[in-house]
Amino acid sequence: MFTGEGPIFQQLAARVADDIVSGTYPEETAVPSATDFALFHQMNPATASKGVNMLVDLGVLYKKRGIGMFVATGARKILLTRRREEFRQQFLQPLLQEAAVLDITPAELHSMIDEEQDPV
Known part of the structure; x- marks a missing residue:
């Protein structure tokens, strides 16, 4: 999945963004946690967290305390x-x-x- 072009956290963020644009993760639905991404892709949890937080900083994902990460309303439009x-x-x-x-x-x-x- 990761090509070696660019930092892994940026590649993870790009992959999640692709999934949001394609509709795999519709607005207001949950996405896997940084820990889930880290386990699935066998990467350092801090790396996965950095990738997820890039999307939080863009306003594409948001955290619901104690529940998880969700796709923000308007995320697809922001990404496009x-x-x-x-x-x-x-x-x-x-x-x-x-x-x-x-x-x-x-x-x-x-x-x-x-x-x-x-x-x-």
């Missing part, structure tokens, strides 16, 4: 908004910069994207 911005920075901006270097017009770029989505 964040991912769209990351997509813009990681993919769209470099694409547009390279298109400008290659003198590809916006219309040509749009056409290329259309062709990739609907190959003939």
Whole structure:
């Protein structure tokens, strides 16, 4: 499950975020505890806790004292908004910069994207 790319706690947080976005963990439902994640993935509990707390800090998860961790209302929207911005920075901006270097017009770029989505 963990690729070795980036710290394990960040990979765990990304995996839980993926599960929230996909609907595996709907809003207002419980998620496994940091201890459960640590046992399941055979990792240090402090590492698992750090990953879970990243999502708490984002407002995606919240703690119910004595009960466990839950997905916050609006968590999916928070994650999608964040991912769209990351997509813009990681993919769209470099694409547009390279298109400008290659003198590809916006219309040509749009056409290329259309062709990739609907190959003939």
